Amino acid sequence: MSDLEKLQPSTNTNSLNRLEIEIAGIKFQNPVLTASGTFGYGLDFADLIDLNRLGGFCSKGLSPKPMKGNPPPRIVETHGGMLNAIGLQNIGAKAFVTDKLPQLKKYNTKVIANVFGYSLEEYIEAIEILNDGDGISAYELNISCPNVKQGGIVIGNSPDTAAEVTTAVKQVAKRPVIVKLSPNVTSIKELALAVEGAGADALSLINTLVGMSIDVYSRRPRIANVTGGLSGPAVKPVAVRMVYEVAQVVKIPIIGIGGIANWMDAVEFFIAGACAIQIGTANYYDPCVSIKIIDGLLSYCESQKLSHISEIFNSLKK
Amino acid sequence: MKETIARVKEIKHFGRSYCQIKLVIDEELKIEPGQFAMLKPVGAFEPLLRRAMAFYQVSTIKNQTFVDFIFNILGRGTQVLAQMHVGDKVEFLGPLGKNFSVLPAKTTQNAIIVAGGVGTPAVLMLAQELCKEKIETTIFLGARSEADLVGMEDFSQLPAKLFIATDDGSVGDKGFVTNSLENFLKQTLEQNKPFNSVIYTCGPEIMMETTAKIGLKYNLKTYASLEARMACGFGVCVGCVVEIESKQDSSYQRVCVEGPVFDASEVIW
Numbered sequence: 001m002s003d004l005e006k007l008q009p010s011t012n013t014n015s016l017n018r019l020e021i022e023i024a025g026i027k028f029q030n031p032v033l034t035a036s037g038t039f040g041y042g043l044d045f046a047d048l049i050d051l052n053r054l055g056g057f058c059s060k061g062l063s064p065k066p067m068k069g070n071p072p073p074r075i076v077e078t079h080g081g082m083l084n085a086i087g088l089q090n091i092g093a094k095a096f097v098t099d100k101l102p103q104l105k106k107y108n109t110k111v112i113a114n115v116f117g118y119s120l121e122e123y124i125e126a127i128e129i130l131n132d133g134d135g136i137s138a139y140e141l142n143i144s145c146p147n148v149k150q151g152g153i154v155i156g157n158s159p160d161t162a163a164e165v166t167t168a169v170k171q172v173a174k175r176p177v178i179v180k181l182s183p184n185v186t187s188i189k190e191l192a193l194a195v196e197g198a199g200a201d202a203l204s205l206i207n208t209l210v211g212m213s214i215d216v217y218s219r220r221p222r223i224a225n226v227t228g229g230l231s232g233p234a235v236k237p238v239a240v241r242m243v244y245e246v247a248q249v250v251k252i253p254i255i256g257i258g259g260i261a262n263w264m265d266a267v268e269f270f271i272a273g274a275c276a277i278q279i280g281t282a283n284y285y286d287p288c289v290s291i292k293i294i295d296g297l298l299s300y301c302e303s304q305k306l307s308h309i310s311e312i313f314n315s316l317k318k
Numbered sequence: 319m320k321e322t323i324a325r326v327k328e329i330k331h332f333g334r335s336y337c338q339i340k341l342v343i344d345e346e347l348k349i350e351p352g353q354f355a356m357l358k359p360v361g362a363f364e365p366l367l368r369r370a371m372a373f374y375q376v377s378t379i380k381n382q383t384f385v386d387f388i389f390n391i392l393g394r395g396t397q398v399l400a401q402m403h404v405g406d407k408v409e410f411l412g413p414l415g416k417n418f419s420v421l422p423a424k425t426t427q428n429a430i431i432v433a434g435g436v437g438t439p440a441v442l443m444l445a446q447e448l449c450k451e452k453i454e455t456t457i458f459l460g461a462r463s464e465a466d467l468v469g470m471e472d473f474s475q476l477p478a479k480l481f482i483a484t485d486d487g488s489v490g491d492k493g494f495v496t497n498s499l500e501n502f503l504k505q506t507l508e509q510n511k512p513f514n515s516v517i518y519t520c521g522p523e524i525m526m527e528t529t530a531k532i533g534l535k536y537n538l539k540t541y542a543s544l545e546a547r548m549a550c551g552f553g554v555c556v557g558c559v560v561e562i563e564s565k566q567d568s569s570y571q572r573v574c575v576e577g578p579v580f581d582a583s584e585v586i587w
Contacts, residue, residue, distance in 0.1 A: 040554040069570050075557035077367050086556050284550040285367050
């Protein structure tokens with residue numbers, strides 16, 4: 001039997017407290033969240049898992065107005081992962097506030113609204129719409145989009161522009177702001193420090209790595225956008241390294257993301273310096289994975305005699 | 319939609335590179351023609367994603383559901399499924415997607431099915447339901463050659479007219495199945511006007527596109543069951559979209575939720 005299967009779900013209800021965490025003043029019943037773009041608007045999973053058990057989820061990226069998205073094909077599976085170029089198709093911030101949030105009210109889980117824009121103004125516009133929404137705990141900024149006003153430079157690829165967006169959003173946001181970092185940078189530490197300096201309440205990392213896949217017979221790219229974001233287990237070592245590096249230099253909380261598919265993956269991120277995790281691609285091929293990870297973490301606490309999961313945060317031994 | 323573990327009841331290989339598997343699920347599931355499931359052997363690390371498979375046949379006996387799938391072994395996903403043995407466990411999410419509806423054909427009392435290649439299994443349940451409803455049904459099946467025709471023994475048992483076309487002429491008409499369809503429509507219209515029917519199609523994209531055009535030409539409502547690469551199968555990845563025309567603009571709709579069955583006249587091919 002593998003280590004993954006050895007642990008049995010904990011039945012001790014008191015032990016649930018062992019997973020409670022707090023980020024930027026928000027209390028999460030556990031550190032298991034789901035990543036933007038892999039969990040729809042939350043309701044899509046209501047028939048599959050008990051949403052009341054989830055620490056929280058990040059909505060699909062929201063823009064001020066609905067977005068049509070990229071032409072297909074949008075996805076392709078690669079070894080240990082997949083490439084996607086969805087093009088941020090979404091219903092728009094307004095529809096999220098009026099159609100989705102009221103339905104989410106009955107669930108005991110934290111809603112994080114993921115926000116993106118193609119200019120500073122768009123970020124602010126989306127945040128202002130969402131500020132009126134009832135039931136949002138925090139914002140997560142996707143800064144991996146090209147800025148149309150700056151010749152298409154990706155906002156999150158430069159510490160300066162990333163800090164600029166963070167400052168602007170912090171001025172209008174009525175809720176804590178988590179900034180989601182792009183791994184497609186020379187120094188993730190510099191980017192993290194710039195965003196922290198600009199007032200971010202927390203960081204989440206990593207977003208997808210830019211990749212490409214080619215059909216050798218047609219010699220065409222396998223996705224219409226030519227390049228796409230790589231996600232899945234293949235990216236986990238890169239993500240763990242980046243979380244570790246950032247944890248050495250920032251003081252704000254870090255949410256680890258990248259290829260997490262089981263509780264052991266989650267624990268790796270905690271040891272590297274994260275105090276919560278987001279599950280992404282695994283939601284696609286194992287829709288109940290988030291609940292399995294929560295159960296796995298409870299059992300791990302018991303077997304390792306941890307009174308609280310935070311005892312292993314940033315605990316790498318050398 | 320149910321997330322569960324199914325077991326392999328039967329598995330057989332036939333033709334050029336085809337595989338038929340029968341799975342058993344320990345509960346009763348209501349499955350409609352044209353719906354699909356996402357499948358992957360339990361414990362398989364590669365490939366990562368489950369594969370979308372249309373239901374070929376379904377039966378329910380004593381709190382158990384038996385489901386059959388027929389697929390062409392093409393890539394890593396279908397390879398691992400084809401390598402399973404009786405008793406092996408399969409991750410199963412389903413039934414998924416919008417089904418073929420026989421309602422439009424109830425109005426016309428006449429239906430035409432045009433299927434090709436591995437799209438053929440997806441229409442057997444539809445054909446069975448049309449026949450059960452006593453709707454006059456004509457089925458056109460196309461394949462590259464005789465060795466690529468799937469499900470013949472089941473289709474030929476139905477009280478429906480059956481036309482076969484193969485690219486190499488090894489059985490039935492030589493040529494595309496859409497040529498056989500058009501010839502049939504021409505003759506039928508010459509003999510008995512007015513003629514009204516509903517066309518259902520599933521198969522290679524070019525075949526469905528041609529069928530959609532023929533449908534428009536003869537003013538026959540046409541429904542196409544589309545195929546697309548899917549990561550999740552239940553709407554969250556938004557990876558499997560197809561462009562659909564609407565009154566003002568076009569939009570990208572998910573094959574897994576808004577489809578796989580679409581009004582073919584609205585699909586931007």
